[in-house]
Amino acid sequence: MDFFCCGIEQAAGFFYFSFKIWRYTYQGCFTPGWKLQRRTAGAMKQLKDYTSEKYIRKIRAKNKYKAIEELARVFSETGVCDNIDELIGALIEREKIMSTGIGFGLAIPHAKIKSVNEISFAIGISKNGIEYDSIDGKPVNLIILVAAGERQHKEYLKLLSRIMSILKDEAVREKVINFGSANEILRTFALDMEQ
Numbered sequence: 001m002d003f004f005c006c007g008i009e010q011a012a013g014f015f016y017f018s019f020k021i022w023r024y025t026y027q028g029c030f031t032p033g034w035k036l037q038r039r040t041a042g043a044m045k046q047l048k049d050y051t052s053e054k055y056i057r058k059i060r061a062k063n064k065y066k067a068i069e070e071l072a073r074v075f076s077e078t079g080v081c082d083n084i085d086e087l088i089g090a091l092i093e094r095e096k097i098m099s100t101g102i103g104f105g106l107a108i109p110h111a112k113i114k115s116v117n118e119i120s121f122a123i124g125i126s127k128n129g130i131e132y133d134s135i136d137g138k139p140v141n142l143i144i145l146v147a148a149g150e151r152q153h154k155e156y157l158k159l160l161s162r163i164m165s166i167l168k169d170e171a172v173r174e175k176v177i178n179f180g181s182a183n184e185i186l187r188t189f190a191l192d193m194e195q
Contacts, residue, residue: 047162048189053182054078055122059143064101064132065092068109071124071145080147083115087147101134105177106167110146112156119148119155121163123185125177141177142167 055074061067072088075081090111094100101107107130122145129139144163148156167173172188179185 046190047159047166048186050119050159051121051123051186051189052078053186055120056182056185057122057124059124059126059130062130064095064099064107064130064140067124067126067130067132067140067143068092068095068145071122071143072147074122075120075147080118080120081113081116083113086113086115087111091145099133099135101132101140103134103136103138104170104173105129105138105141106173107132107134107140107143108146108160108163109143110148110156110160112148112150112153114150116147116149116152119146119152119159121146121159123176127177142173 055078057071057074059067059070061070068091069088072091073084075087076084081087090113091109094111095109099107100109124143124145126139126141126143129141130143132140134140144167146156146160146163148159166189167176176185176188179188
């Protein structure tokens, strides 16, 4: 089932999450030629440049908090974050406020903290699914964990928006979950530059 062929409650949750990102990312851009201004403002990194094959993992945990911890630890000794335990704590604290399981088997836990040096995301896959308190009550098969520094607010929101743009397509989500190699997954996240 695609994002746009779903129940009212699921759609409302997804669009609320998306609208919050969109509102802060593109606020003030509605002037003639705003798309051109955004594209010519500077070279835009490819979405895949925010991640790495090292940041892609098959999740063993069955509990969402353990899954978040397991996935966050892929950043250990990479230079992305100076304090992984602080990152895990921030992600779990955010999760306790509101679940980042947005339905459709997808969760996007995210945090902005001072100890993150380089905005990045990790990809966690669980074919069996993880109980995640998602808005649709269904298990999560795909986790995209986003870590950003305190002063990377604008780039952080744009990154979330671009990830959502790619993964709104059910066929893409299924490909990511079922791909046999990390390299194939990375190629999927190069698609946003073509849209």
